[in-house]
Amino acid sequence: MTDTHRSTPTNLDRLLRPRSVAIVGASPQPGHLGNNVLANLERCNYPGPIHLVSRSRSEINGRPCVPTIDDLPRGVDSIVLVVPELAVLDAVAACVRREVGGVVCFAAGFAETGAEGRARQDRLVAIAREGGIALNGPNCAGFVNLVDGIALTFEPSIGPADIVPDGVGIVAQSGGMMGNIRIALKLKGVPTCWGFSTGNEAVLGLEDYLEYLLRGDAARVLALFIEQVRQPRRFLELIGRAREQRRPVVMMHPGRTQRARDAALSHTGALAGDHAVMATVLRREGVLVVDTLDEFFDVLALLSRWPEPPAEGAAIMTNSGAFRSIALDFSAEAGLALPPLAAPTRAALAAAIPAYATADNPLDLTTVGVNSPVVYARTAEALLGDPAIGGLITAFMPGAPHLQLPRAEAMLPVIEASGKPVAFAHFCDGPPLAPDFLAVMREHRMPVFTSPDRAMRAMARLAEYGRIRRHPPAQPVPEAPLPPDFAGTIAEYRAKRFLAAEGVRIPEGALARDPTEAEAIAARIGYPVALKAQAGALAHKSDAGGVILGLADAAALRDGWARLHGNLGRARPDLRLDGVLVERMAAPGLEMIVGARRDRDWGPVLMVGLGGLWTEALEDVRLMPADLGAEAILAEIGRLKGAALLKGLRGAPPLDARAVAAAAAILGRIIRATPTLREIEINPLVVYPAGVLALDALMHAA
Numbered sequence: 183m184t185d186t187h188r189s190t191p192t193n194l195d196r197l198l199r200p201r202s203v204a205i206v207g208a209s210p211q212p213g214h215l216g217n218n219v220l221a222n223l224e225r226c227n228y229p230g231p232i233h234l235v236s237r238s239r240s241e242i243n244g245r246p247c248v249p250t251i252d253d254l255p256r257g258v259d260s261i262v263l264v265v266p267e268l269a270v271l272d273a274v275a276a277c278v279r280r281e282v283g284g285v286v287c288f289a290a291g292f293a294e295t296g297a298e299g300r301a302r303q304d305r306l307v308a309i310a311r312e313g314g315i316a317l318n319g320p321n322c323a324g325f326v327n328l329v330d331g332i333a334l335t336f337e338p339s340i341g342p343a344d345i346v347p348d349g350v351g352i353v354a355q356s357g358g359m360m361g362n363i364r365i366a367l368k369l370k371g372v373p374t375c376w377g378f379s380t381g382n383e384a385v386l387g388l389e390d391y392l393e394y395l396l397r398g399d400a401a402r403v404l405a406l407f408i409e410q411v412r413q414p415r416r417f418l419e420l421i422g423r424a425r426e427q428r429r430p431v432v433m434m435h436p437g438r439t440q441r442a443r444d445a446a447l448s449h450t451g452a453l454a455g456d457h458a459v460m461a462t463v464l465r466r467e468g469v470l471v472v473d474t475l476d477e478f479f480d481v482l483a484l485l486s487r488w489p490e491p492p493a494e495g496a497a498i499m500t501n502s503g504a505f506r507s508i509a510l511d512f513s514a515e516a517g518l519a520l521p522p523l524a525a526p527t528r529a530a531l532a533a534a535i536p537a538y539a540t541a542d543n544p545l546d547l548t549t550v551g552v553n554s555p556v557v558y559a560r561t562a563e564a565l566l567g568d569p570a571i572g573g574l575i576t577a578f579m580p581g582a583p584h585l586q587l588p589r590a591e592a593m594l595p596v597i598e599a600s601g602k603p604v605a606f607a608h609f610c611d612g613p614p615l616a617p618d619f620l621a622v623m624r625e626h627r628m629p630v631f632t633s634p635d636r637a638m639r640a641m642a643r644l645a646e647y648g649r650i651r652r653h654p655p656a657q658p659v660p661e662a663p664l665p666p667d668f669a670g671t672i673a674e675y676r677a678k679r680f681l682a683a684e685g686v687r688i689p690e691g692a693l694a695r696d697p698t699e700a701e702a703i704a705a706r707i708g709y710p711v712a713l714k715a716q717a718g719a720l721a722h723k724s725d726a727g728g729v730i731l732g733l734a735d736a737a738a739l740r741d742g743w744a745r746l747h748g749n750l751g752r753a754r755p756d757l758r759l760d761g762v763l764v765e766r767m768a769a770p771g772l773e774m775i776v777g778a779r780r781d782r783d784w785g786p787v788l789m790v791g792l793g794g795l796w797t798e799a800l801e802d803v804r805l806m807p808a809d810l811g812a813e814a815i816l817a818e819i820g821r822l823k824g825a826a827l828l829k830g831l832r833g834a835p836p837l838d839a840r841a842v843a844a845a846a847a848i849l850g851r852i853i854r855a856t857p858t859l860r861e862i863e864i865n866p867l868v869v870y871p872a873g874v875l876a877l878d879a880l881m882h883a884a
Contacts, residue, residue, distance in 0.1 A: 194386070194394060197284020197316040198327055200259030203334070204233035204282075206251060206273060207264030210242045215288060215336040216264040219324070220245075222333035225341040233258060251276035259283045262324065262334050267291030270320060271306055278313030285310070286334050287319035293382050294321055303384050310385050322381025323357025326364070329375050329400045337361040349373030350486055351401025353391045355380050359407045366479045367405075371624035372486045375400040389416045396423050403486050405478070406433040411460070414783040418467060422655065425468040430485045430647065432470045434478045435460065456781060458805050463784040466656060466807035470647040480640035483629040485647070488603040493648035494572030495519025496641045497565040498544035499558075501578050505609075505634065506544045509577065512635055518642035520544065521570040530564035543571075555592035562593050566600040572648065573603040573641050577634040580608045583616035590619055594626055603644055606630045607637035656809045662855040664883055672881040673716045674723075675763045677862075681879055684848050686864070688876050691765030697743045701736050703764040710734045713742050714763040715750055721880060726753040732767060739764075768875050772827055772837055773866035776846040778808055778853035780860050786853040790815065790846050792824045793866035800824070808850040815843040815850075828869065841874040842867065858884045 203223065208216045220243065223232055233254055236247040248254060251261070251273060261282050263273050267289040277285055292303035303320070310317045318325060324335035329347065333340040337360075350367055354360035357379035364374045378391040388408060395401040404424060411417050424431050437457045461471045470485075472478050485491070496518060498509050513520050520543050523531070531541035534557055539548050545565065550557050558576075565574055576593070580586060590606070597604045606623065608615060610632040623630050631637040668676075678688045690707040693716060694700035704711045715728030723729045727749025730742035743762070750757060775793035780786045788810065791803030804818040819825060819839050830836040849862055861882040868875045 193283035193314055193316040194390065195283075196259040197286075197318060198260075198325065198332075198394065199330055200230065200283070200332065200334075202231045202233070202255075202258045202260075203228065203332075204235060204251075204254055204258045204261045205264065206235040206261060208234040208236045208239075208242050208247060209264075210239070214264075216262070218336040218338050219262050219264070219334060221338070222335065222340045225339075226331035226333060226345065227342065228332060230259075251280060254280055257281045257283075260286065260334060262286045262288075264288060264336075267302070267320070271302070271309060274306060274309050274313075274315060274317070277315060278309060282315065284316035284318065286322070286324045287317060287381075288322065288324065288336065289319075290321040292320045292384070303382060307384050315385070317385035318378075319381040320384060321357075323360055323379035325379060326374070326377040328373075328377075329398075335361070335377075335379070337364075344368070344374075346373040346375055348400045348402050349375040350403045350405050350482055351375055351395040352377040352405045352407075353380065353388050353395070354378065354405075354407035355383070355388060355409050356407060357381065363405055363407060363478070363482075366475075367482060367486075370479065370483045370629060371627060372483050383412060387412055389413050389420060392417070392420050392424075396420060396427065396429070402429060403482060403489060404429055404431045405482050406431065407478075408433060408435050409437065411783070414460075418463070418784075421464065421467050421469055425651075425655065428490065430470065430489050431468065432472060432478065432481055432485065433464065434472050434475070456784075459781045459784050459787050462787050462805045462807060463781075465650060466653070466809075468650055468655070470643060470650065472643060476636055477639060477643055480629070480631065480636050481643050481647075484603055484605065484640055484644050487627050487629060488601075488644075490651070491603050491644045491648045492572030493645055493652055494570055495521045495645055496573040496575055496638075497521075497523075497568070497571045498575045498577060498638075499547060499561055499565060500544060500576070500634075501547050501549060502609075503546045503548070505577055506546045509544045509634070509638065513638055513642075516635075516639045516642045517646070518638050519645065521568075523565075524568050524570060527564050527568040527571075530567075531561060534560040534564065555588040558589050559592040559596050562604075563596045563600075566596065566602050566604075571602070572645055573605070575605045575607055575634065575637050575641055577607045577609075577637065580610060580615060583614075583619075586616045586619035587622060590622055590628075594622075594628070597628070598626075603641070604628065605637040605641055607634040608632060609634070656807065659809075659851065659854045661857060662852075664856050664858055668858075668881070668883045670883065671718045671721050672883065673718045673720075673760055674714060674879055675716050675760070677879040677881040678876065680881070681848075681864070681876060684852060686845055686848055686876050687873060688879075689765040689768055691763055693761040694764050695761045697740050700743060700762060700764050701739060704733075704736070704739055707764070707766045710767040711739065712763075712765050712767055713739070713746050714765065715746060716760045716763050717757055718760075719757060720754070720759075726750055726757075768868055768877055769870070771868040771870045771875075773877075774842055774869055774874075775803070775863065775865040776842065776849055776867050777861070777863035777865070778849040779862075780853060780857075786850070788815070788846055788850045788853070790819055790842065791822060792827075808854050810847070810850060812840070812843040812847045815846045816840060819843060835871045837869045838872055838874060839869070841872075842869055845874055845876070856883075860884060 234247040239247050293300045326333045331345045360377050360379040364377050380388050528541040682688050692703045711733050713730040730746050733739045733742045773793040777789045786808035788806050788808045802823045806818050828837045828839045863880045864876045
């Protein structure tokens, strides 16, 4: 990742809102990329001049063609290049000569292909920047401006019905994905106002398009499909602006696995960063980061209708007793809270449903609503009026087509009045949904799901977004510089002194430089003791035999001293020690790890998990923003797979999870306040029924 603040070309408006357009490589052949662009412009009734460049034809569709770019009128606003990659550089140079404002370049074969392609892209950037060209691509699918009815993309079949005043704004580095997102949302009845395929981002990056959307009012919800953030600090600034403007941002970022990161490298020519760190920081800043395409489409459909959802869980109403049980299982897996209903809600439900039905969440209406659609309205009104309920999922067997519309029409006024999100879900592997029902749903922009599972997962993410928005943005903290001699890897004894001064409990002990001094320290703190070799260049002491444990008396200590130095002499003969840390052996307890690090792109993050060997064996850790308080950290600790170990198993007493959270909060405060600190880690942090003890500590500073 890089964070180069590239200057945005001043001709961005000419590219995206052109008063005149040219297509270089135009063709009358159906399916040809140039033909698709022309067809899109004609279907949308583009009002400006459309110039065509073709070496082999004098006219296409009754429009005259010129043989070269140099034959075009001077000052065309936006030009689409449908030419091979080897012709791109000359074509852009010709655009500069003709004072063109912006260029869309579909051709691949640049930085994504390796060193030769990278060199060709560098030359392209130099030509475009020197000539003030706003370049979209290369290796892109262009863009759609559906506010003005301008589609400079080879994505087919864009027409007047797609032109809207506002909707979802899409920024995707993948051209295919930009079109796929737009079509998926269209099928859900969700309008798209802008769609950008950024490609290789040679000149214009995703940040430029995002900033452009934030300058206008059309994009009420932002959908980002990103494989690489090249300007993370600028990106975070723009995300903060979107949050201030109360515009939801939903993002999908492939790269959670190493294979996915390798694929991104070959696809975009960009090095992917640490996905977990990125997702943690962006969630803290108000971005809803999703993991699957289903979640992406479904959450966008809900947020486009309810851009400021509540943080509370949902209620489920169904006409299937079997599904009620399924919903209880799946909601737990999806992270969707199903709050218990308040007494007034249960009373209202009891008055609306048969005596044999139970007023509960999920609510099984049985078959009572088949001949009385008003029951659906009454139950929905009761559920949506409950303060603990943030949204509603209706999961119905579709039934006969003629029953679907009355059910919806009965509920719609209640839904409109409540302002809370509602997802209509049906079990649709059987009878199809009635066209009149779907038409009314689309008219009211009501999301319809053909799978209750997807509806529950989407509603869970919606509540997550509501909780994210409730947290105020992270606030800066006063800087507290490290001591001037803290540079590189800091020896354990110095790191522990630093932590102790910040409030972290460490074992009794001191640094010894010879066996006599070690014996005096051991006599003062009491046996048994541990010996640990100390040097900034010895981060992993055990690997070199630099740790001797359980020394019970002076004789054992002298023997241990000799063994430790013998081990180091063989493993690290050139190592120079600061001394040997003599510490009182700690009582056994649960070993955990707490750490914080400053990511070079995304800033500081905090980590808590099971420690010692468990860290590598199970990878049971929680990554979180560094500014979380102890209570929020405690909640994250409770989400560890091994959280039950802290509660006490088989008669063991519960352990002090609050002390773990307090220690983690200290590390979070330290990493935020010290810009030169790159990493700080306690592993293991031993947890007892009362308190914690830092047995080892690592710090690394710039």
